[in-house]
Amino acid sequence: MSTIKEVAELAGVSVGTVSHVITGAVPVTEPLRKKVQEAIRKLDYHPNHIARSLKTSKTRTLGVIVPDLTISFYPQVIRGAETAARQRGYTLIAVNSDDRADRQRELLSLLRSQRVEGILLAAAAPAPAGPHATQIVEANVPVVYLDRIPDREDVDTVSAEDRKAAEMAVEHLIAAGYRRIAIATGPLMLRNEQRRLEGYRYALRSAGIPSEEEFVWEGNFRPEDVAAMCAPKLKESAGRPDAILSTNGPTGLGVLRALRDCGLSTPRDIALVTFDELTVDELFSPSITTVVQPAYEIGFRAAEILLHRVENRGADISPIMVRLPAALRVRDSSRAMG
Amino acid sequence: MSTIKEVAELAGVSVGTVSHVITGAVPVTEPLRKKVQEAIRKLDYHPNHIARSLKTSKTRTLGVIVPDLTISFYPQVIRGAETAARQRGYTLIAVNSDDRADRQRELLSLLRSQRVEGILLAAAAPAPAGPHATQIVEANVPVVYLDRIPDREDVDTVSAEDRKAAEMAVEHLIAAGYRRIAIATGPLMLRNEQRRLEGYRYALRSAGIPSEEEFVWEGNFRPEDVAAMCAPKLKESAGRPDAILSTNGPTGLGVLRALRDCGLSTPRDIALVTFDELTVDELFSPSITTVVQPAYEIGFRAAEILLHRVENRGADISPIMVRLPAALRVRDSSRAMG
DNA sequence: AAGATTGCTTAATACGATTCAAAACCGGGA
DNA sequence: TCCCGGTTTTGAATCGTATTAAGCAATCTT
Numbered sequence: 001m002s003t004i005k006e007v008a009e010l011a012g013v014s015v016g017t018v019s020h021v022i023t024g025a026v027p028v029t030e031p032l033r034k035k036v037q038e039a040i041r042k043l044d045y046h047p048n049h050i051a052r053s054l055k056t057s058k059t060r061t062l063g064v065i066v067p068d069l070t071i072s073f074y075p076q077v078i079r080g081a082e083t084a085a086r087q088r089g090y091t092l093i094a095v096n097s098d099d100r101a102d103r104q105r106e107l108l109s110l111l112r113s114q115r116v117e118g119i120l121l122a123a124a125a126p127a128p129a130g131p132h133a134t135q136i137v138e139a140n141v142p143v144v145y146l147d148r149i150p151d152r153e154d155v156d157t158v159s160a161e162d163r164k165a166a167e168m169a170v171e172h173l174i175a176a177g178y179r180r181i182a183i184a185t186g187p188l189m190l191r192n193e194q195r196r197l198e199g200y201r202y203a204l205r206s207a208g209i210p211s212e213e214e215f216v217w218e219g220n221f222r223p224e225d226v227a228a229m230c231a232p233k234l235k236e237s238a239g240r241p242d243a244i245l246s247t248n249g250p251t252g253l254g255v256l257r258a259l260r261d262c263g264l265s266t267p268r269d270i271a272l273v274t275f276d277e278l279t280v281d282e283l284f285s286p287s288i289t290t291v292v293q294p295a296y297e298i299g300f301r302a303a304e305i306l307l308h309r310v311e312n313r314g315a316d317i318s319p320i321m322v323r324l325p326a327a328l329r330v331r332d333s334s335r336a337m338g
Numbered sequence: 339m340s341t342i343k344e345v346a347e348l349a350g351v352s353v354g355t356v357s358h359v360i361t362g363a364v365p366v367t368e369p370l371r372k373k374v375q376e377a378i379r380k381l382d383y384h385p386n387h388i389a390r391s392l393k394t395s396k397t398r399t400l401g402v403i404v405p406d407l408t409i410s411f412y413p414q415v416i417r418g419a420e421t422a423a424r425q426r427g428y429t430l431i432a433v434n435s436d437d438r439a440d441r442q443r444e445l446l447s448l449l450r451s452q453r454v455e456g457i458l459l460a461a462a463a464p465a466p467a468g469p470h471a472t473q474i475v476e477a478n479v480p481v482v483y484l485d486r487i488p489d490r491e492d493v494d495t496v497s498a499e500d501r502k503a504a505e506m507a508v509e510h511l512i513a514a515g516y517r518r519i520a521i522a523t524g525p526l527m528l529r530n531e532q533r534r535l536e537g538y539r540y541a542l543r544s545a546g547i548p549s550e551e552e553f554v555w556e557g558n559f560r561p562e563d564v565a566a567m568c569a570p571k572l573k574e575s576a577g578r579p580d581a582i583l584s585t586n587g588p589t590g591l592g593v594l595r596a597l598r599d600c601g602l603s604t605p606r607d608i609a610l611v612t613f614d615e616l617t618v619d620e621l622f623s624p625s626i627t628t629v630v631q632p633a634y635e636i637g638f639r640a641a642e643i644l645l646h647r648v649e650n651r652g653a654d655i656s657p658i659m660v661r662l663p664a665a666l667r668v669r670d671s672s673r674a675m676g
Numbered sequence: 677a678a679g680a681t682t683g684c685t686t687a688a689t690a691c692g693a694t695t696c697a698a699a700a701c702c703g704g705g706a
Numbered sequence: 707t708c709c710c711g712g713t714t715t716t717g718a719a720t721c722g723t724a725t726t727a728a729g730c731a732a733t734c735t736t
Contacts, residue, residue: 003722014686019724026725029684049451050397053388069413076408082434091448093431095726096420110429113387115339117664140339256514256621273698283594285621352716357694367714389692392721455685588689 002043011039022047023174038291052309053115061091062306063119065149067099067221073276073295074122077146078298081120088307090117099125099221112141113121118306120299125187125221142309144304149191156309158322160293160304162192163328164245166199169273169291170326174207174245177337178271182241184230184255186248196275197249215241219251226254227261232288234262242270243334249276252288272333275326287331304320339380345392360385370501378535382636391453400644401449402458403458405559411587411614411633412460414555418637419458426645428455429595434465435462436452437559452481456644458637461486463525463559480647483639489531494647496660498631498639500530506584507611507629510666512545513650516609520553520579523567534585534613553579555588564592564649571606572600580608581672583670587614590626610671613664625669632662 004022008015013032021036027137028036039045045060062085066074082092097104103245104124111119121143142156149157166183173181177269183200188192197216210289217233219226232241246252252274259266266272266286275291342360347355348584351370358364359374366374377383400423404412420430431454435442444463449457467562480494485497511519521538524531535554542549555571557564572578584590590612597604604610604624613629626653639660 016686046450049720050388050391050453054392055724075413112384115388203461277623279617354716386692393694
């Protein structure tokens with residue numbers, strides 16, 4: 001791979017001039033510029049981003065850590081972030097933490113060694129506000145949390161309006177005639193899962209429906225586990241709910257499996273609303289009423305905020321918190337009670 | 339962020355010694371090593387990967403270009419590749435080409451500037467064997483093609499056994515009693531789509547069923563387009579096929595939409611088999627018989643081959659072609675003809 | 677026409693690591 | 707005591723670029 005020096009020699013100018021042509025920071029006269037560009041073309045020269053970064057101490061690279069790229073919510077987030085980054089000439093390094101705190105720590109260290117200029121973090125479940133993210137903040141690498149936001153109030157966060165979204169879903173179920181509404185959540189140590197639970201409780205209270213503790217089912221992100229957890233509660237028809245809200249996709253899938261395992265179906269026996277799309281399309285039945293989060297926009301906005309931080313280091317310190325509205329897509333699984 | 343020099347000063351040794359402790363290439367006596375590690379800890383020092391790369395001209399980074407991260411096939415590919423890369427201490431930069439040749443060109447240039455040591459390429463549809471990939475090869479950056487493999491025979495490729503997979507799907511349909519079998523493909527300029535079409539033809543021929551040209555429907559990766567293309571062919575029941583094989587997920591979705599738009603359903607009116615999963619699970623109906631590609635393993639193997647090339651530069655030049663078997667997951671949509 | 681001004685171009689330096697050659701060290705044998 | 711061989715440590719050079727200050731040529735002023 002050719003270097004700037006070789007380009008300079010071929011063009012018969014100094015390396016400084018070549019650099020000026022490339023960066024555009026200093027004007028270069030037309031004839032020289034022409035010669036330089038010709039030489040660049042001839043040598044198929046690609047500036048060494050490594051060397052440039054070392055000199056300028058700017059890598060124009062952002063890191064993004066997600067729990068699992070194969071959860072359909074995250075690819076959209078990443079595309080949003082990628083688009084925002086790209087518009088400003090930044091590159092994205094996306095990595096998976098597998099929802100493990102130790103991996104997340106390794107990855108933060110890796111990204112730091114790579115000298116990314118900022119990090120988008122959908123935190124691993126076990127330690128949403130772990131010390132290492134804090135360390136990163138202290139090391140003056142801006143971090144914007146998304147989706148999986150921590151408890152602390154002094155950091156930038158972007159997520160859906162979790163409370164309101166859950167509230168909306170429950171209101172919809174109530175309007176459709178359901179009264180015995182259960183909720184299946186992910187790990188409640190996660191802030192956003194808590195908020196969704198709050199929204200559920202608030203909606204019930206507002207409607208004057210007593211919220212029963214045995215209708216709050218805390219699960220995780222593994223459908224198998226969730227199915228195993230729900231099945232016993234669905235077995236006997238005695239205390240069974242007539243509707244279930246699930247606060248995320250994998251959990252919703254688990255609920256659906258539990259229904260099948262118990263010989264129940266939705267909406268015939270029980271209504272179901274879930275966060276995040278379970279099917280690619282609406283062509284399948286049962287078609288599930290869904291709370292759709294603006295995943296792409298969450299990624300986009302988060303990246304924009306991060307870039308703002310990166311480009312105005314330490315200017316304004318007050319945390320930015322963006323909450324984007326989710327949409328309720330009503331389908332068969334929450335059909336009005338007959 | 340602290341530097342190796344600061345570590346050296348704090349530990350009271352030379353930068354060389356610190357470097358030796360970190361890389362482990364040269365032995366360092368215990369007391370000094372202790373002091374150095376203590377200093378590293380105190381300063382929260384993270385080696386500057388940028389500077390290291392400049393000096394060693396090794397970035398330990400691989401690039402991967404996919405058409406669209408939100409197509410569910412690719413996240414799995416990437417996870418496979420990430421796992422393989424990670425095992426050997428490499429990092430992955432994943433980017434989307436949006437299936438556009440011009441973007442792909444930009445991205446290749448970007449990755450080259452980033453000095454990635456190798457590239458995994460699921461080529462953009464319009465120019466699967468474009469000149470730029472060739473350029474990259476000439477620039478001595480190893481490239482392994484996956485899924486979207488080019489026509490040329492002199493490059494490393496990893497993909498599913500496309501021919502055989504399609505053949506298997508058609509054999510299954512024939513065994514289930516279907517005879518008028520159509521195929522909906524992606525762009526036929528793509529090698530893997532061609533191979534799938536070949537498999538389709540071969541299976542028909544083997545069964546002594548004449549293959550009719552008007553049953554070959556070339557589409558693309560936009561379900562809307564595919565639906566619009568298929569609908570007219572499904573309208574009148576006269577020449578209508580009794581089964582359809584679709585060679586990829588987005589196309590299959592388009593076919594399904596066309597069926598709905600025409601008031602048809604599967605398997606009642608027409609059987610359907612598609613490559614790639616359309617639903618997250620088997621809980622939905624119609625449950626679609628699917629050719630499942632080993633996406634994770636495709637990514638994993640491709641990365642392994644790439645790393646082999648990276649670490650044994652120019653040693654063995656004969657191209658490696660890996661074809662991994664796909665699995666047929668039989669469900670309702672191809673139920674035996676009643 | 678000479679000095680001041682403007683505007684390009686160049687040469688030298690630094691970024692933070694690795695690495696190689698040379699210096700320092702250290703015990704043992706003469 | 708001195709030297710020797712081997713090991714550990716050091717210091718300097720280097721990777722490819724951006725950047726600053728200084729050099730130089732041409733134009734402008736008066």
